[in-house]
Amino acid sequence: FYAHTISPVCIAFVYTVVMFVFIASIHPLLGVLALFSWAAAGIALPVLTSHFAADTGERVRESSAQLSTAVLDSLCGLSETIRYDDGERRMAYMEEKTDLLLEAQEEEKYIAGRNMATASLLISIFDVMMIICGIALYQRGAVKFDGVLVSSIAMMSSFGPVTALAALGSTLQNTFAAAGRVLDILDEAPVTEDITGKEPAVCGEINAEDVSFSYEEEEILRNLSMRIQEHRITGITGRSGSGKSTFLKLLMRFWQPQKGTIEIAGRNINTINTSELRNMESYLTQDTFLFSDSIRNNLKIAKPDASDEEIETACRKASVHEWIMSLPLGYDTPAGELGDRLSEGEKQRIGLARAFLHDAPVILLDEPASNLDSLNEGIILKSLREEAAGKTVVLISHRPSSIRIADDTFTVENGRLS
Ligand SMILES: Nc1ncnc2c1ncn2[C@@H]1O[C@H](COP(=O)(O)OP(=O)(O)O)[C@@H](O)[C@H]1O
Ligand SMILES: [Mg+2]
Structure with a gap:
């Protein structure tokens, strides 16, 4: 200056x-x-x-x-x-x-x-x-x-x-x-390359076979095998740092295992087009990010051509429709201007509505309620339970209260099932 x-x-x-x-x-x-x-x-x-x-x-x-x-x-x-x-x-x-x-x-x-x-x-x-x-x-x-x-x-x-x-x-x-x-x-290079030009895939049981994975030197997952059955809620629990989130990221193919295979309906996910895989799986983590745009457009990223009815249905399922309607501009309220009016619970419910709107057959949830009080946790779990019919749900949580809704439960310890 x-x-x-x-x-x-x-x-x-x-x-x-x-x-x-x-x-x-x-x-x-x-x-x-x-x-x-x-x-x-x-x-x-x-x-x-x-x-x-x-x-x-x-x-x-x-x-x-x-x-x-x-x-x-x-x-x-x-x-x-x-x-x-x-x-x-x-x-x-x-x-x-x-x-x-x-x-x-x-x-x-x-x-x-x-x-x-x-x-x-x-x-x-x-x-x-x-x-x-x-x-x-x-x-x-x-x-x-x-x-x-x-x-x-x-x-x-x-x-x-x-x-x-x-x-x-x-x-x-x-x-x-x-x-x-x-x-x-x-412009940075992605960790995994996008896959295109493969035969269309169908969804089904997810099968991880003898998977080992490390980000760098240290092995995070060791010879892990897990069968996630279709149309059921599979709970994964275990101490923090045991590799639960890492496993979900492998299912999303954000990373690739060094050893072993992950298959959906008998097909290695390395041979499924990335865009198809994204359409098959919805993924919700413990923090939902909202773009500085209207709530409607924030939901639409999960389905750009969604109609207003579809958006409303997804929000009702996620128990967030009433709250959105209570805002001055309803679905047109800019998310960035909500500030203190937007609690962690409401944000997660918007995230859940996004995942429902995406309407994928597989829903992956990584500690979706771990930042929430038990009231909001209850709301999320109830929504999930109702939506789960006909879907494959993988729910990671260290809370027994969350894991209770699972049909099958796995415990990961030091990168292996125990
Ligand atoms: N992107 C990353 N690069 C390097 N190490 C990572 C990365 N993400 C997670 N880790 C390490 O992998 C281990 C397992 O992490 P994570 O899968 O998040 O465990 P969990 O979800 O069970 O708490 C941790 O020791 C963590 O520090
Ligand atoms: Mg984690």
Whole structure:
């Protein structure tokens, strides 16, 4: 800031004073003319043009802020986006914001260019006026010829600092460099490659066979085998750090086991198209992220073409419809503005509604109620119990109260079943 704002101001000021004294010493009239032209080029013109440019600058800042929000939101909600395979829509949304910014930037550049041309023209006019004045004074014998020459040259070379001052406003470059860095993160290679072009798959029993997995050195899962039967609730319990969440992530193919196989209806999930796998599985964790968008659009990420009835049905099943209707704008209430009115329980119920709306045959839940009081836990479990008919549910929890609703229960200890 100091280097780019304070120093040009000081330089322009000192330089102008020195130049003024110098030109005025040749002839006072020339000094006054110089002072007047600096004031016109350095103060009057920028003030006038900034009046016109203010609108564009505002738009650039506005769309830049919108893009930042969109990017930040997308980063925070990356996991939600991947789960529901909503990446393309999210990307299109960010591209739209990027285009808005580019448009505003383009216009800003155009205006900056026009200002520059106006300034140059003005400066040339003043230079010519200086020469004409100099010659007039010379003809009357008021100044010597070299005085005219020196003052004209001094005048021509004196606008640098003044125009630098006038150009101050247009240093938004840094902001865009910052946005560029964030976009780079999004280009990072995924851990598992998306699978496409395979035969359509059917859903059925999930069978993990002799699975071993480690993120780095340490083995998290060791020769784990588990049969998750169709249309039942399978509970997985065990101490924290025993590898329960990791197992679910393998079922989602966020990671791949180093050893062993995971099959759905007898087919290795490594041979199932990623988008199909995402449609087969809904995944809910203990924190639900809400994008800064309306509640309706937050639900729609699970099913972009969902009708209002479908959304309402899902919310009724998740016992959150009544609460949403109690909000001032109902389903159109911006989630970002709820703040304190949105409790952890309500957020989880919105997450559950999302999972129900996704309408996948398999629902994976990783400690969905562990941040909730027993009242909210009860609500979630009841919704789950009712929705479970005809679905395959995998429920991770360390709470006996949650695990009680399971038809089958496994306990994981140190990466193995016990
Ligand atoms: N992305 C990761 N990279 C490296 N280690 C991880 C990662 N995620 C989890 N772990 C480690 O794996 C172990 C099992 O974690 P997790 O599956 O979350 O257990 P649980 O859900 O049973 O509490 C923990 O020791 C944890 O530190
Ligand atoms: Mg866990």
